[in-house]
Amino acid sequence: MRAYECQCGGPLFFHSTQCEGCGQTVGMCASCLQVTAMRSTAGGHWQCVCCNSEWNLCDNRCNHGVCNGVVSVANLPAETTPSQSMQMAPKLVSADANLCWFCSLNRVIPDLSIVGNLQKWRRLEFAKHRVLHGVHQIGLPIFADSDSVQPRLTFDFKSSEVESVSTGHQNGVITIDIDEADSVQRERIRVKFGEPQRTLVGHFRHELGHYFWDVCVNPRRLDDYRQLFGDHVHPNYTDAQQAYYAGGPPIDWQDRFISEYATMHPWEDFAETFNAYLDMAAIVSTSTHFNKLTVNVDGHDFDQLLDAYQGIGIAVNELNRDIGLLDLVPEVFNPSVVQKLRFVHSLANGC
Ligand SMILES: [Zn+2]
Ligand SMILES: [Zn+2]
Ligand SMILES: [Zn+2]
Ligand SMILES: [Zn+2]
Known part of the structure; x- marks a missing residue:
């Protein structure tokens, strides 16, 4: 993962939502794929300072603080003049009206009325976004809701404290036991099974391996x-x-x-x-x-x-x-x- 740069010259990171230096709102632009400052527009939207495309903020960001992604506005502005490299950049634009591309892949999210689940979900989304971004960067295809090719990739986040859950993959659905986001529990399991590492990004990468076996192999x-x-x-x-x-x-x-x-x-x-x-x-x-x-x-x-x-x-x-x-x-x-x-x-x- 690279670091990004705010318009003030300060560093931005993959999960940044605000610049620590100038306080500007920051988001992951779905068009130029930069984490970048977003300026508010007269129409109530947000404009990427890198490529000038206009967006709304993902609902999961506004309501839960688990994301820094963006969503298409209904009336996209006339084509702007991004640089050549930006024109070539692949886009991760969601077909969902309220959720960004990353969040639109969720089918089941944790029960947020249970204390602690929001924090677990936030850790899971950070890991999921990072891993999916990496997968996209190296050129592997992810089939989401707008694609006709199967299997579609979706995520179910469930808690083994309230139902029987096995982290795994089946027919494009990746199920994650959200209690893996409890670092004490995860370390206990790591030691029990003698694993050299046990991380959330590792879970996503492993289960995506099963998904891409179906897709590519x-x-x-x-x-x-x-x-x-x-x-x-x-x-x-x-x-x-x-x-x-x-x-x-x-x-x-x-x-x-x-x-x-x-x-x-x-x-x-x-x-x-x-x-x-x-x-x-x-x-x-x-x-x-x-x-x-x-x-x-x-x-x-x-x-x-x-x-x-x-x-x-x-x-x-x-x-x-x-x-x-x-x-x-x-x-x-x-x-x-x-x-x-x-x-x-x-x-x-x-x-
Ligand atoms: Zn800044
Ligand atoms: Zn942009
Ligand atoms: Zn999102
Ligand atoms: Zn497996």
């Missing part, structure tokens, strides 16, 4: 997939799950897999690899945007991407260890994992 790339990840039909998922929880991962899992959980079934292997690929793309992208962490990488070149990621990983792992934090990049990139990551990369460059 099945059925067009199944032959390539089977060669790298194995047969997803035999054993079936339920048998594989039972065997994993009964016997754990194979002793030599680090020779072939990105994580212990990836050994459960070829679908989980793909989702874990996809998660690791999005981590890599995000971290290298962020590093290229901050001149104190300068790396020059052509994001289309997998070998450059991986090389940069491993270099950054070694340095930042040591920084983290200096103050006792978990490793930023805990994974070991054995040759088998590298081939799997290369496969995901090929999807990002031609799904």
